[in-house]
Every structure is written in C-alpha cells, then in structure tokens.
Amino acid sequence: MATxxxxxxxxxxxxxxxxxxxxxxxxxxxxxxxxxxxxxIMTKGYQDSPRNRAYVVMNSxxxxxxxxxxxxxxxxxxxxxxxxxxxxxxxxxxxxxGIFLMFFYRPATEVVYQDMVGLHTSVAFGQLVRxxxxxxxxxxxxxxxxxxxxxxxxxxxxxPREFNWIVGVVLLLLxxxxxxxxYLLPWDQLAVWAVTVGxxxxxxxxxxxxxxxxxxxxxxxxxxxxxxxxxxxxxxxxPFVITIVIAVHFWRVRKDGGISGPL
Ligand code: HEM
Numbered sequence: 625m626a627t628x629x630x631x632x633x634x635x636x637x638x639x640x641x642x643x644x645x646x647x648x649x650x651x652x653x654x655x656x657x658x659x660x661x662x663x664x665i666m667t668k669g670y671q672d673s674p675r676n677r678a679y680v681v682m683n684s685x686x687x688x689x690x691x692x693x694x695x696x697x698x699x700x701x702x703x704x705x706x707x708x709x710x711x712x713x714x715x716x717x718x719x720x721x722g723i724f725l726m727f728f729y730r731p732a733t734e735v736v737y738q739d740m741v742g743l744h745t746s747v748a749f750g751q752l753v754r755x756x757x758x759x760x761x762x763x764x765x766x767x768x769x770x771x772x773x774x775x776x777x778x779x780x781x782x783x784p785r786e787f788n789w790i791v792g793v794v795l796l797l798l799x800x801x802x803x804x805x806x807y808l809l810p811w812d813q814l815a816v817w818a819v820t821v822g823x824x825x826x827x828x829x830x831x832x833x834x835x836x837x838x839x840x841x842x843x844x845x846x847x848x849x850x851x852x853x854x855x856x857x858x859x860x861x862x863p864f865v866i867t868i869v870i871a872v873h874f875w876r877v878r879k880d881g882g883i884s885g886p887l
Contacts, residue, residue, distance in 0.1 A: 663726040691878055698883035705780070707771035711799075712870065714764040719863065721757040729809070731855035733848040736811045761803050768799045780884040795873060798866045805858040808851065819854070820846055 650656055651668045660666040662680030670676065681687045697703050728747050729739050743750035772792060775781055781789040808819045823846070827837035842849030878881065 653738075689874070691882060695882055695885070696853060697886050703886060704769070704883060705774055707767055707774050711764060711767045711771050714760050714767060717859070718757060718760050718764065721753050721760065721858065724753045725757060731809070731852050733811065733851055736809075736851065739813070740810050761806060763847070764799060764814065765803050768796055772796060778884060782884075784880045785876075785884060788873060788880060790850065791869060791873045791876060794869055795866065798862060798869060802862045802866065805854045806864065808854045809858060811812070816846060819850065823850075 644787045651726070657667075657790060663676060664670070664683050665676075665680050678692045681690060681692045725743070728743050728750060730736060743754055775789070775792065804822065808815045823837050823840045826840050827833045829836050838844070840850070840853075841847075842853045
C-alpha cells in the first residue's frame with residue numbers, strides 16, 4: 625500500500641491533490657475498510673442513489689436507529705413540536721450534569737449539607753451545574769406533560785399506538801419519581817419536610833400504608849437510611865429503568881409506522 629501511495633503522490637505537486645491522494649490511499653487500506661462497511665458514505669466511489677442512502681442508514685450504528693424514510697409530516701415541527709425529542713434531550717442533559725454533581729456529593733447525613741454548600745462556594749462551576757440540573761429537571765417534568773398533551777391532542781394514542789401510550793404513562797411516572805427522589809438530596813429544610821409530607825401520604829394508603837412508609841423511609845422516620853435509599857433510586861435504579869423504557873418507547877414509535885399522521 626505504501627508503494628502504491630508513493631506512486632500516486634509522485635506525479636502530484638499541489639497540496640490539495642496531495643491531501644486527496646493521501647485520503648484515497650487511506651480509504652483503500654484495511655484499517656478504513658474495517659471501520660466502514662460497503663455502502664457507507666465514507667467508502668471510496670460512493671454514489672448518491674436511493675439504494676445507497678438506505679445502506680448508509682442501515683450500516684451505521686447511530687443512523688440505524690432511524691428509519692430509512694420518514695413521512696413528511698413526521699419531521700414537521702408544527703406537528704410534534706419536538707416535545708418528545710426535547711424531553712429526551714433534557715434526560716441526557718440531566719444525566720451529564722448529574723454525573724458532574726456526583727463527584728462532589730456524599731450521601732451521608734453528617735456531610736451532605738456541607739457538600740451542598742461547598743458545591744456553591746468551592747467547586748468551579750458547581751453552582752451553575754447544580755442550577756442547570758435543577759432547572760432541567762423542572763423543564764423535563766413540564767415537557768413530558770406537554771408531549772403527552774400533544775399526543776392526546778393529535779389522537780396519536782389510538783391503534784396501533786395504544787401500547788406506546790401505556791409505555792408513555794410508565795415514562796411519566798418514572799419522570800415524576802426521578803424528580804421527587806432528587807428533591808430530598810439537598811438535605812435542607814424544604815427537602816426534609818417535602819419528603820416527610822410525601823411519605824406520610826404513603827402511610828395513608830389503604831391496608832399496606834405502614835409497609836409503604838417503612839419501605840420509603842428505610843425506618844419509621846426520615847434519616848440517613850432514607851437518604852441513601854433515595855440517593856440510590858435517584859442516581860442508579862430509576863435512570864437505569866427509564867433508559868430501558870425510553871429505548872422500548874422509541875423502538876415502538878418505529879414499529880408502529882413512525883410518527884402518526886395529521887388528523
Ligand atoms: C421520558 C419521557 C418521554 C420521552 C423521552 C418520549 C419521547 C418520544 C419521542 C422522541 C417521540 C417521537 C415524536 C415526538 O417527539 O413527539 C415520542 C412519541 C410518542 N410518545 Fe413519547 N416520550 C416520553 C413520554 C411519553 C408519555 C408520558 C406519553 C403518553 C402517556 C407518550 C406517548 C407517546 C406516543 C403515543 C408517541 C407516538 C406519537 C405519534 O406517533 O404521533 N410519551 N415520544
């Protein structure tokens with residue numbers, strides 16, 4: 625391959641031609657071919673045709689999540705308002721800002737409030753990232769509700785999308801649970817009393833009220849067991865479950881024939 629490249633480069637003087645020849649050589653090599661399958665837009669000699677466009681989508685790890693063709697109305701902003709996409713974006717953003725916060729947060733009652741104050745006073749961009757996380761959480765609850773309203777308003781819950789509506793209801797509940805479990809983590813007066821009210825509501829459930837409250841609190845009153853329980857739910861258990869349910873939700877959008885048509 626090196627001699628082939630040398631031969632090619634020999635006759636060329638212009639820097640652009642040299643770069644092009646170098647790039648062509650690279651694309652003919654095994655290294656390039658091992659990464660890009662035949663039909664990829666990155667392969668040499670790619671020609672734009674409907675068939676090749678389909679190959680591009682099918683052969684890319686990222687693109688293959690999308691359909692080869694979409695209906696025109698499906699990408700019309702005025703139809704979906706991109707509210708589902710916005711909710712998903714906020715979830716990703718919350719994950720990234722949440723990971724940042726985890727570096728500075730210890731879920732132990734003796735130190736947690738101190739960590740929260742330290743985030744504002746001694747961590748670079750700490751206050752900014754904390755506020756971005758908080759505001760995005762509020763926005764996600766609003767956007768998921770608006771997305772659900774759009775789906776309802778356009779009648780998109782009707783067959784064949786009724787199962788995806790149910791998946792959506794699970795997503796709505798998970799989003800609310802994520803927001804509520806995060807509420808306790810600052811361990812300030814607002815957090816502690818809000819969770820006291822929430823768990824008291826659980827206590828009032830019929831028949832199993834005592835058990836519900838015990839499971840939520842990790843005891844009979846709010847304390848360090850409650851904090852570690854809610855922390856684990858907030859940073860691990862619920863994000864794990866919601867990620868899987870979101871994947872099912874997206875997969876169903878495609879299997880149900882893409883975005884529904886206008887009324
Ligand atoms: C974490 C929460 C959620 C995320 C990330 C999400 C994401 C999405 C996305 C990206 C779409 C594609 C169309 C669009 O952007 O509007 C969609 C469609 C859909 N979503 Fe959601 N969604 C969520 C919650 C919900 C909820 C709460 C419901 C209803 C209870 C729901 C029901 C549906 C249905 C039925 C469709 C198909 C709509 C159509 O074909 O027009 N989703 N979702």
